[in-house]
Amino acid sequence: MPQHEHMERHRKLHGRRMDAEERERKKEARSAHKRSEFAQKVHGIRAKLYNEKRFKEKAAMRKTIAEHNERDNKHSNDDAVADGAVPAYLLDREGVSRAKVLSNTVKQKRKEKAGKWDVPIPKVKPVADDEMFKQLKSGKKQNKAWKRMVTKVTFVGENFTRKAPKYERFIRPTGLRMKRAHITHPELKATFHLDIIGVKKNPSSSLYTNLGVITKGTVIEVNVSDLGLVTTTGKVVWGKFAQVTNNPELDGCINGVLLV
Amino acid sequence: MSGLTWGGSMVGKTNPDAKLGYAGSKRGRDGEDLKSEDDLPSSVVIQLSAAKSGDDDTDTTNADDDENAFPPIDVPIDTNTTQLEALVNNLLNGDDEDEKKKTQTTPYAFYLSRVSPSGEAVEDIEIATSLMDAIKRANVLAAQSSSGASPISTEAVIKITYQPLAVFRVRPVTRCTDTMPGHTDAVLFVSFSGNGKNLASGGGDTTVRFWDVNTCLPKHTCPGHRNHILCLAWSPDTTKLASADKNGVVIIWDPTTGKMIGSPIKAHSKWITSIAWEPMHRNKLCERLVTSSKDNLVKIWNVRTQRVIATMSGHSDSVECCKWGGEGLIYTGSRDRTIKVWGAEGPNNGDVGKLVKTLTGHGHRVNALALSCDYVCRTGPFDHTGTAPADVDAAFAKAKERYEEVKSQGPERLVSGSDDFTLFYWHPRESKKPIKRLTGHQQAVCSISFSPDARHFASASFDKKIKVWDGRNGNFVATLTGHVGAVYQVAWSSDSRYLVTASKDSTAKLWQVSDYKKAKETLPGHADEVYALDWSPNGSAVATGSKDRTIKIWKH
Numbered sequence: 001m002p003q004h005e006h007m008e009r010h011r012k013l014h015g016r017r018m019d020a021e022e023r024e025r026k027k028e029a030r031s032a033h034k035r036s037e038f039a040q041k042v043h044g045i046r047a048k049l050y051n052e053k054r055f056k057e058k059a060a061m062r063k064t065i066a067e068h069n070e071r072d073n074k075h076s077n078d079d080a081v082a083d084g085a086v087p088a089y090l091l092d093r094e095g096v097s098r099a100k101v102l103s104n105t106v107k108q109k110r111k112e113k114a115g116k117w118d119v120p121i122p123k124v125k126p127v128a129d130d131e132m133f134k135q136l137k138s139g140k141k142q143n144k145a146w147k148r149m150v151t152k153v154t155f156v157g158e159n160f161t162r163k164a165p166k167y168e169r170f171i172r173p174t175g176l177r178m179k180r181a182h183i184t185h186p187e188l189k190a191t192f193h194l195d196i197i198g199v200k201k202n203p204s205s206s207l208y209t210n211l212g213v214i215t216k217g218t219v220i221e222v223n224v225s226d227l228g229l230v231t232t233t234g235k236v237v238w239g240k241f242a243q244v245t246n247n248p249e250l251d252g253c254i255n256g257v258l259l260v
Numbered sequence: 261m262s263g264l265t266w267g268g269s270m271v272g273k274t275n276p277d278a279k280l281g282y283a284g285s286k287r288g289r290d291g292e293d294l295k296s297e298d299d300l301p302s303s304v305v306i307q308l309s310a311a312k313s314g315d316d317d318t319d320t321t322n323a324d325d326d327e328n329a330f331p332p333i334d335v336p337i338d339t340n341t342t343q344l345e346a347l348v349n350n351l352l353n354g355d356d357e358d359e360k361k362k363t364q365t366t367p368y369a370f371y372l373s374r375v376s377p378s379g380e381a382v383e384d385i386e387i388a389t390s391l392m393d394a395i396k397r398a399n400v401l402a403a404q405s406s407s408g409a410s411p412i413s414t415e416a417v418i419k420i421t422y423q424p425l426a427v428f429r430v431r432p433v434t435r436c437t438d439t440m441p442g443h444t445d446a447v448l449f450v451s452f453s454g455n456g457k458n459l460a461s462g463g464g465d466t467t468v469r470f471w472d473v474n475t476c477l478p479k480h481t482c483p484g485h486r487n488h489i490l491c492l493a494w495s496p497d498t499t500k501l502a503s504a505d506k507n508g509v510v511i512i513w514d515p516t517t518g519k520m521i522g523s524p525i526k527a528h529s530k531w532i533t534s535i536a537w538e539p540m541h542r543n544k545l546c547e548r549l550v551t552s553s554k555d556n557l558v559k560i561w562n563v564r565t566q567r568v569i570a571t572m573s574g575h576s577d578s579v580e581c582c583k584w585g586g587e588g589l590i591y592t593g594s595r596d597r598t599i600k601v602w603g604a605e606g607p608n609n610g611d612v613g614k615l616v617k618t619l620t621g622h623g624h625r626v627n628a629l630a631l632s633c634d635y636v637c638r639t640g641p642f643d644h645t646g647t648a649p650a651d652v653d654a655a656f657a658k659a660k661e662r663y664e665e666v667k668s669q670g671p672e673r674l675v676s677g678s679d680d681f682t683l684f685y686w687h688p689r690e691s692k693k694p695i696k697r698l699t700g701h702q703q704a705v706c707s708i709s710f711s712p713d714a715r716h717f718a719s720a721s722f723d724k725k726i727k728v729w730d731g732r733n734g735n736f737v738a739t740l741t742g743h744v745g746a747v748y749q750v751a752w753s754s755d756s757r758y759l760v761t762a763s764k765d766s767t768a769k770l771w772q773v774s775d776y777k778k779a780k781e782t783l784p785g786h787a788d789e790v791y792a793l794d795w796s797p798n799g800s801a802v803a804t805g806s807k808d809r810t811i812k813i814w815k816h
Contacts, residue, residue, distance in 0.1 A: 081445075081464070081465075081486070081487060081488065083445065083464070085445050085446045085465075085488040086448070087448045087449065087490065088448075088490040088531070088533045088534065089580075089627065089628075089748065090748075090791075092554070230744055230745055230764075230765040230766055231766075232784055234763070234766055234769075234784055235744065
């Protein structure tokens with residue numbers, strides 16, 4: 001037994017070894033192995049005593065761990081009120097979608113007026129004319145090159161009638177015409193197959209908008225009358241804007257997100 | 261229109277020296293038009309008698325025995341309801357000495373009595389516009405022959421019954437006067453007190469709020485519940501408000517101070533679906549109420565002692581609705597497809613909470629119940645002016661008098677609506693068999709409401725339609741279409757001339773009883789589904805509560 005606090009005195013006079021902390025850490029880390037070696041080796045009454053002592057230690061350890069965990073444990077909190085309050089006559093009814101399906105038309109109109117759209121895909125790679133159009137040769141000698149064929153997906157309205165070939169500068173191939181789109185409602189988290197009503201805006205060019213070209217990022221108007229959305233005045237909303245999120249010309253279908 | 265024009269047209273023993281025939285000028289003017297109409301004569305003989313509903317078919321057949329019947333009168337066939345009204349008013353009060361009584365006119369509804377070829381009485385039809393129209397409609401119906409009625413003979417005396425309507429008129433609501441924010445979650449229930457002077461609301465934010473009706477400002481905010489408040493109920497004397505939440509806790513509030521009376525009562529283990537107070541004419545103390553819950557139980561409470569009086573455990577599934585009838589019976593509708601009738605009072609100790617009857621018939625869960633005396637039980641001693649009686653005994657007497665008046669019009673009638681898309685019409689005191697099964701809805705029926713005079717009831721359904729039915733026999737009257745979302749709630753004005761409906765499509769709509777074609781007004785403004793609706797018993801305002809967390813007040 002040390003007669004005085006000579007260890008502390010020495011430490012105060014000369015400081016500690018530079019690697020003292022490191023050695024302590026290592027010793028601590030090694031202690032489990034050491035203890036295990038001893039536990040395997042010991043037998044007889046010493047083993048009995050050792051196991052008894054170790055059992056008590058472990059029980060105390062488990063207790064402290066449980067105490068520390070208490071902070072993170074999830075309690076059934078009585079004060080927390082679940083949201084999504086519904087009246088008694090709607091409680092516990094299956095098959096009734098409780099998702100919010102109302103559109104805020106005021107907000108939508110304001111946005112429309114400002115001409116700015118807070119859309120899911122804000123930036124779109126511009127599509128150049130030479131990517132969009134393919135030159136077609138025409139004339140008896142195939143020496144005229146004023147016709148263009150659209151190489152992207154287009155929407156052509158129901159009432160479109162072709163002009164005479166002489167005046168038809170842009171050709172929209174029937175194979176790339178599409179009438180319906182898969183539109184996801186971001187709040188309902190559900191996708192619907194909806195009719196396209198028209199192309200509202202193609203961000204690359206107004207010419208593309210007029211031609212009804214649908215590329216990634218294009219805002220289209222879709223028919224949502226089946227979704228049962230209503231305005232604040234209680235009218236059924238039937239046309240709603242959606243933005244295209246895929247490259248339809250590559251995928252063969254139009255996917256989009258409803259703008260709410 | 262003064263009733264005096266009709267004085268000369270009366271034919272019969274009470275007026276022996278009256279001029280025969282019609283003294284007015286109407287017939288001459290319209291004579292040409294009438295001839296062009298199909299073979300109806302220009303005048304018919306009618307006999308007026310006061311209606312008794314409930315057993316409506318028995319007394320109108322033998323009008324000769326009926327002491328209420330007036331002698332037959334010759335009237336032009338194009339007589340309209342206003343003219344008939346004037347006639348009845350004149351017949352009733354015309355020879356009264358009291359000048360005041362003589363001039364006062366009561367509005368009436370008129371019904372054309374019909375008989376089957378074998379002479380039995382068939383359900384009568386309402387005279388909506390004029391006598392001619394009603395006769396034509398009756399003949400069209402008779403031609404269809406499904407009703408079993410023979411056509412109306414214009415040769416015989418036509419029997420007409422009349423029934424008084426409310427003397428006062430509630431002005432239809434047309435505009436939103438106030439939007440009251442305050443709730444921080446959806447508003448699930450709004451309720452006016454019986455005198456129309458207080459408004460309480462409860463919602464998802466777990467507070468009960470009292471509002472000042474005149475200024476539309478918040479009066480008291482009452483925290484105390486720990487889960488969504490699902491229903492509120494004013495005691496008939498309007499001194500207490502009971503609120504119930506999703507945890508199954510009931511709290512009684514004092515509306516003047518906004519403080520709790522007693523402590524919260526943990527009433528049920530699951531949420532409470534509805535509360536009903538004992539009507540004032542049965543007990544002047546207004547201290548008993550009944551709660552129904554998802555945990556299959558129905559309990560009667562004494563709110564003064566905060567003790568349960570009786571626990572009724574006959575239902576095998578969630579009890580969706582409870583009503584305390586005017587005859588000392590409690591009606592509960594449950595998801596186990598039955599309606600049970602329980603005794604609420606009696607000389608013996610075991611009489612309270614005893615099962616009296618089980619009404620079966622529905623094929624799916626029962627969602628809603630409505631009683632013909634709902635309105636008078638709710639308003640208790642307060643009439644449409646909302647004036648308070650002097651003391652408790654006066655209030656008790658007044659409540660009793662008001663109830664007796666309603667009771668005299670017929671037995672207590674119960675209508676139940678269900679998820680099997682039908683309604684059943686019962687006379688629950690007399691029989692456990694339904695009187696009628698009312699079909700027509702295409703989706704679950706969510707809410708039913710009897711008009712205050714019990715002449716009609718309206719049922720709201722998830723199929724976006726409201727149907728109006730005859731409250732005296734359960735006949736179909738009209739379908740109200742216009743909502744584009746499920747209809748959640750329906751409420752009547754206190755004069756029974758208008759009804760207002762709340763829907764999922766974020767609007768409320770106002771309908772006029774005499775014109776079912778189209779909504780009279782659409783009340784837009786809420787930004788989300790309208791969950792709660794109430795029309796003030798004094799007729800001054802309609803309150804709607806919505807998922808958008810606001811309450812809107814609509815006035816004329």
